Amino acid sequence: xxxxxxxxxxxxxxxxxxxxxxxxxxxxxxxxxxxxxxxxxxxxxxxxxxxxxxxxxxxxxxxxxxxxxxxxxxxxxxxxxxxxxxxxxxxxxxxxxxxxxxxxxxxxxxxxxxxxxxxxxxxxxxxxxx
Numbered sequence: 001x002x003x004x005x006x007x008x009x010x011x012x013x014x015x016x017x018x019x020x021x022x023x024x025x026x027x028x029x030x031x032x033x034x035x036x037x038x039x040x041x042x043x044x045x046x047x048x049x050x051x052x053x054x055x056x057x058x059x060x061x062x063x064x065x066x067x068x069x070x071x072x073x074x075x076x077x078x079x080x081x082x083x084x085x086x087x088x089x090x091x092x093x094x095x096x097x098x099x100x101x102x103x104x105x106x107x108x109x110x111x112x113x114x115x116x117x118x119x120x121x122x123x124x125x126x127x128x129x130x
Contacts, residue, residue: 001116039102046109075104
């Protein structure tokens with residue numbers, strides 16, 4: 001697995017479509033993931049350290065996981081199938097949970113855990129530069 005950094009959210013012009021950028025710090029490659037506006041907001045809020053007055057959905061998920069005595073160990077973008085990216089959330093004491101990459105990254109940023117990308121995903125969809 002390739003450990004990546006959450007480099008941020010960019011807007012693709014002219015459509016203003018949010019793109020999540022996962023960057024491999026060891027190489028010059030990055031993985032762009034087109035995501036929805038609400039998912040982009042959830043990730044951006046966490047990256048900026050903004051505390052909402054009431055728990056947002058991903059904050060609630062983190063609280064529930066912790067309340068149940070579990071912790072998130074890491075998240076992984078596992079595959080690209082038929083143009084759709086898939087991810088898993090790896091927990092300490094349970095089997096991994098399937099997730100959308102944007103949700104997995106939103107949780108990872110909140111928990112401060114590593115984000116990984118499967119090498120074949122980076123080889124297939126990764127880009128040079130950035």
